Amino acid sequence: MASARGEFSSRFGFLMAASGSAVGLGNIWGFPTNAASNGGAAFLFTYLILAFALAYPALMAELIIGRHARANAVTALRSISPGQKSRLLATTVGFVGILTVSFILSFYAIVSGWMIAFFFDPIARILGMDGLAQWLTEDAVLRNSLFVVLFMVFTMYIISAGVKDGIEKWASRLMPSLIVILALLILYVITLPGAGDGLRAYLVPDFSRIADPALLVDAMGQAFFSLSLGVGTMLVYGSYISKKENLPTIGSLVALLDVGIAVLAGMLILPAMYVALNNGVQIFDESGGLIAGPGLIVSVLPALFNTMGAVGVFVAFAFFALMTIASLTSSISMLEVPVAYGVEHHGLERRKAAIAIGSIVTLVSLVIVFNFDPLFDLVVTYTTEVSQPLLGFSFCIFVAWIWKRNDILEEIKQGCPEVESGLFWKIWPFYVKFICPVAILVVYFQ
């Protein structure tokens, strides 16, 4: 089986794929609004600390387990578990991870579907098809269903093609485009009247908020979701990294790219919101907070683009292209988790596994679309606020308490022979053993 496994062909390919997984709706949509409603730069500051102190060590745990085992999440966790009890735990954690990531994908695909619909809206308007444009931007079960299916078909198509010809190829095309579009949008929006107020709301810290438990919980949830942790995604991507790679270095590059793009996204979204305010668009909700969540992306920003005249059509096009790319490079990493399991554990052919599992996830998405109010928030809450932190905690337990320290060292040494004398090995083992699990639990029980 091992010889049939894929591998990323270059460091660049891995970095694009892993940062593509990490950079998603969580960065461009979640992070900026979380920051704005949690004391601006005070949130940014806490987020940076938590991302590097807690999320980076957890990311390393997944990458190391993955590359060592060269297998899907269930098989990988079982392979580092010495006893019967720990193997049972491994199977459970692996499965819960696979289920969790599949449910995350089921709601993520709905939101991504909206992004594609809004991406087609400016095209329809340029072509003078106003009726179609209106249909594309109106929330309706039929529209949502069609675009969920379209998005999932793209996702399945890429995953069917495998690691190198699917994930790596597409991420290496899409991620550089994402960075260019983001930079161009920032440069444009920042010149508009009102943008300065947005930057101030984002970058001037309100330090009275820093010890606020809500801020801590939000910042940690954001960091874990944003780095795609706990659900086996990074483990599976890690399993495709060459043994010649230096893991601590590429892990930190992924974390830096993710955090960097989140911080940049804040420099787009908040100025854009205040430009919208300047143009007469409502940006605060009844309780006086900034409008976040779906309202921000599908009503505030489109309203802003509408006030920009002809340029607005292009800005809308670029913005929703950005959102669609960010979603797609994340969704493929989600689907890869169950598919890798199906292929390796059940001997399924990759294409069949991608289509079968992708179709099941699409069906779950459709059930949510048809029962949006009772189900959507429920699925989001259970997967991201309950399951993901607990799984992150379990991964730390596996790597630090169950797996043999020497095996870990041997694994990292491949590609990084000097690790033992470096800073990483002085700090990281202690961190994942004590600080990470305790901190995750403390924040969880807040």
Ligand code: PHE
């Ligand atoms: N990191 C992605 C984002 O920020 C979401 C994600 C979660 C991707 C879990 C994979 C696994 O949007």
